[in-house]
Every structure is written in C-alpha cells, then in structure tokens.
Amino acid sequence: NAGVTQTPKFQVLKTGQSMTLQCAQDMNHEYMSWYRQDPGMGLRLIHYSVGAGITDQGEVPNGYNVSRSTTEDFPLRLLSAAPSQTSVYFCASSKGQGYSGNTIYFGEGSWLTVV
Amino acid sequence: ILNVEQSPQSLHVQEGDSTNFTCSFPSSNFYALHWYRWETAKSPEALFVMTLNGDEKKKGRISATLNTKEGYSYLYIKGSQPEDSATYLCAPQGSSNTGKLIFGQGTTLQVKP
Numbered sequence: 472n473a474g475v476t477q478t479p480k481f482q483v484l485k486t487g488q489s490m491t492l493q494c495a496q497d498m499n500h501e502y503m504s505w506y507r508q509d510p511g512m513g514l515r516l517i518h519y520s521v522g523a524g525i526t527d528q529g530e531v532p533n534g535y536n537v538s539r540s541t542t543e544d545f546p547l548r549l550l551s552a553a554p555s556q557t558s559v560y561f562c563a564s565s566k567g568q569g570y571s572g573n574t575i576y577f578g579e580g581s582w583l584t585v586v
Numbered sequence: 587i588l589n590v591e592q593s594p595q596s597l598h599v600q601e602g603d604s605t606n607f608t609c610s611f612p613s614s615n616f617y618a619l620h621w622y623r624w625e626t627a628k629s630p631e632a633l634f635v636m637t638l639n640g641d642e643k644k645k646g647r648i649s650a651t652l653n654t655k656e657g658y659s660y661l662y663i664k665g666s667q668p669e670d671s672a673t674y675l676c677a678p679q680g681s682s683n684t685g686k687l688i689f690g691q692g693t694t695l696q697v698k699p
Contacts, residue, residue: 502685513691577629
C-alpha cells in the first residue's frame with residue numbers, strides 16, 4: 472500500500488525556472504492538499520482540492536498552480552521559481568465529506584532549493 | 587481561515603518528565619481537532635482526531651483532551667522519552683473539508699536523556 476507518493480524528493484532550481492512536484496495517492500481519497508513547511512512557520516496550506524476538477528487556494532497560493540484531472544493525482548506547479556519558494560513541500564490526502572474525524576495522510580516531502 | 591495558536595513554541599524536558607502543550611482555536615464553527623507528531627525529515631504522523639466536547643483520547647503515554655466550548659485542546663506526554671522529541675502540530679477543522687486544514691505553528695519538544 473503506497474499511500475501518498477511525492478516526487479522528486481530533492482530538487483535544486485535556478486531562479487526563473489519552472490517545475491512540477493508530483494503527488495499521487497492510491498487510497499481513492501477525494502481531498503488532496505499541498506503544504507509548505509518553513510522554519511518557525513509550521514505547515515502552511517498552498518492549494519487544496521475536494522475532488523477531480525475542483526481546486527481552491529489556501530493560505531499561500533501565490534506563485535503556484537495546481538490541477539486535479541484525476542482522483543489519484545494532484546501536481547503542484549511552480550511557474551517561475553523564486554528563492555522565497557525554497558521550502559519543504561508536503562502533499563496530503565484524506566477521505567471526502569461524510570466521514571467524521573478524517574485522518575490526513577502525508578507524503579514524505581519534497582525538499583526544494585531555489586538558487 | 588481559523589486562527590490557531592500553540593503554546594509553548596518549544597519545550598526542553600528531562601527524560602522521565604511529564605509535559606503538556608496547548609492548542610487554542612476559535613470555538614465557533616468547530617468540526618474536529620487534529621493532533622500530529624512530526625519528526626524532522628519525516629512526514630507528519632496522525633496522533634488523534636477529536637470531534638466531541640470533552641473527548642479524551644490516549645495512545646500509549648500520549649493523551650489529549652478537547653474543550654470545544656472554550657476552544658482549546660491539551661496534549662499530555664507522561665514520562666517523556668528521547669524518542670518523543672518532535673514537533674507536535676494541531677489543526678482545528680472548521681468544516682467537513684479536511685482538504686483545507688490550517689495547522690498551528692507547533693510545539694517543538696526536546697527530551698534530554
């Protein structure tokens with residue numbers, strides 16, 4: 472059971488480059504989210520999705536795009552990387568509405584450095 | 587977006603000490619409260635999901651209580667061990683949508699042998 476899989480695990484980008492962080496889950500979860508973690512800031516929500524074709528912004532969406540064409544995949548795109556986007560990125564998924572007290576499952580994280 | 591506060595921000599204790607942290611959140615629009623344990627370089631691990639006022643949950647030496655009327659939850663660790671060293675995150679859920687969970691900044695616990 473793979474759970475939530477993120478790739479790549481480590482990436483170094485130059486300022487201005489674009490890239491996509493991949494996230495896939497095999498638990499048939501409706502909800503998926505992207506968070507970034509910075510020192511002293513905890514986890515901050517970037518974008519989230521409540522199902523295929525539906526996405527919405529979180530706390531810190533600027534500089535990032537997402538799409539949800541399938542239930543399994545939720546890629547995060549950095550359009551033009553900036554040093555301020557150096558961070559650890561976590562993808563998460565959970566069951567949809569109707570389940571009280573849903574547990575959120577996290578991927579193992581993607582370490583991104585923008586130079 | 588819910589305003590979540592966790593205190594203290596960091597904590598250093600000796601092995602064997604018992605300790606507790608606080609998570610404060612708005613008491614309106616409450617749906618559930620999540621606690622996660624997060625070790626450096628690993629993914630956050632779910633500890634508890636609590637939904638009812640007065641809920642008390644336990645997992646080994648770790649337990650948590652919930653007061654939805656006043657908007658707080660306590661996490662207790664009894665007889666701390668070095669392997670308990672981690673950041674403990676809470677996230678109140680203001681709707682049935684767990685996709686947009688807003689996390690507190692966490693309490694970082696360091697247990698010295």
